[in-house]
Amino acid sequence: MGPQDFRKMIAAWLDGSLDQEGRKLLSKLLMQSEFQEELDKIMQEQQLKGYAMQEGFEDAYQRMRSTLQTRVGNRTSYFRRYWWSAAAALVLLIAGTWYFAGETKKEGTAHAEQSTIAVIQPGQEGATLTLADGTKVLLDTLGNGIFANQNGAALYLQNGQLEYKNTGEENEKETFNTLATPKGRQFRIMLPDGTVAWLNAASSIRYPTRFAKNIRRVDITGEVYFEAAPATEQGRRVPFLVNADNRFEVEVLGTHFNVNAYEDEPLLNTTLLEGKVAVTGTRTKQKVLLEPGQQASLQKKPAAKELSVRKAATGKVMAWKNGVFDFEDARLDEVMRQLKRWYDIDVKYEAGVPDIEFVGKMTRDIPLNGLLIALEKSNVHFRLEGRTLVVTP
Template sequence: MDVDNLPEHELPGLLRAAALTAKEKLHQLTDAEKDELQHWLEQKTQHQEWYDSLRSGDGLSRLNTDYSKFTAAAQPALADFHRQHFPQPTPSRTTKILRASWIRYAAAVFLLLAVAWYFMPRQQPKLAQQPPKPIQQQILPGQEGAILTLADGSTIELDSVGNGVVAQQSGADLSVSNGQLRYKANGKSSAEETFNTLTTPKGRQYKIILPDGSAAWLNAASSIRFPTQFTQNARRVAISGEVYFEVAAMKKAGETLPFIVNADNRFEVEVLGTHFNINAYADEPVLNTTLLQGKVAVTAQRPEGRQKVVLKPGEQAAMALRGGEAGKMTVRPGDPGKVLAWKNGVFDFDDVGIEEVMRQLKRWYDIDVKYAAGVPKIEFVGKMTRDIPLEGLLIALEKSNVHFRLEGRTLIVLP
């Protein structure tokens, strides 16, 4: 594409073609849009050359780079576009890409979509006068939020509550501050334990400070059940899904109380003071406990008896859920960066198969996934922030020659 000599009057048409090309890559072009793109291609031979360039691997990204000075002039319009279409604040993150420039590619497409949206109604009024077509609902990324179930069964949706005390439970005041739930002793201790449960639906994650000062981060589609005050000789909590813990030391009568996590009734993790991550999603083929600091003992109950392994920092206990080795734990090196990518706002798809990628997308974007012709045998390479709409992420994934179609909130993986 000879962008240096591009006539100014061609720019709106080219930007519109770029937007349509992006939708074409996602198999989302309407019949009217297909006709519009075909009409543009037939206007000039050069349009076909530009289209071929846009369809190339990095054509959209290069167009965005070449026209950075032009798009800078459209910043007020772009800001207004994002206020209307991206109501949630999006933190700015820089993520190292290994062998795929995913973020740059996705960002280029969305910038081009925004610029085309801004300029086309003024440049082509006839198109603007056409009846509006149904628009595919944009699927935004997950955000902070959770549901708290109190001891009496009542619930509080933490997505919508403001900062301050939201409830009182036996022995604790419950307060929310900047998207974080904290339990603080109020001096009204009781010998009887009462329990609360914090649950993150799909598309949500949340942080909680437990009554002993320990911190827990819940990934999407996860839960933690815990007492409102720790009065027994061991601190026991139960989880499902994926939770990262930073456990605080707590003593009683001069003795440090152990902290014990029951993971979906499949195994237990016992610690004295440490940082670790448990992935116990029921739909994963392997459940993992990864230790970052300290020391933990992981115990699983098997038909032939209990199996206990002790982890050192950097090690991972992996328990298979299927096959002849189901229920057996093995110890292997862990990858803290990959394990904690979700907590740090990143998808780490390096050497990850498509089924694992789709399981992560299902939880974070709250979608269903179907395979049109079986599961493709392909592994992805690279990292990407979790704060972009699903459509942008799919454009990046399509660079691995996997194609998708969105139907409502169902993502169909095409052959």
């Protein structure tokens, strides 16, 4: 197929006249570098300007460009830049099937195979709130407005953020709520003191519906970013404490910080963006004071006795909150742990974890299938069985 025929096919898809067989063929063509380049030319020439401006098409096109390189063992392999366009992703979605066509040969080349794979969508906003009496509320299903009252606080949902508003009612009984995000969800909450917390996928935060006057304490699992609000009582600062998986405690001294306490991660990390925090090991009672840009880590297996402090790659740490996968210097198992949580999948390795290291970034708003195409270009071989990604030699 020549460039002009390809352009006609793109135009037919855009005006809705491309039949099912044509969409399948187009999805195959878009897996080939020469047609990806031709699509780039079409967009750059603005020959489809009228379509590109619809529903943020052009913006999506630009955001979905990605560059991936891999280092395999001690050998560094640089792959040409692949621009993953919104057009390619949308065509594949409309066709209803994703075709992974590649040639895989022995000694590092791919085996020729086609597979039809269901589209797995990226994560989105959503969480489950457990009230003091055990009632569970699925926040994904609610609109804006007040939906419950807890111990003198009105629970209010506003544009994807859960807020607690003081109603002025006094109640001496301390009650707790728990906000939890499953895999494939993230959420934001404003706590009763005004502190804002962002929960990554597969995370939770337990907190009182009204903080005590002398201390503010929350318990978390998974990964949570905080922007802590200052609070005083009779001229004294009220401490804000974060208990991370009962392994270390973070004392906030007025700050922005991120805590990663996922069970399947080898390190527990606290990263400071602004202000100051004091991190204390729950078992060793060792205490370290962080400055902005620093990270305190505790190794889990084998269990380390002391916290270590180092300069943090803050951009990489905060990528999840900013809607990005940052795979800079990430090994394959680290990449897969992120994909498991965001796309709600399982990952299995047929022959151990391949020795592959990545460089690059991708947006988190694309279907898993689009991201996997990029991984294939980076010498990662796999098959998708339902919601289980099997990494093959």
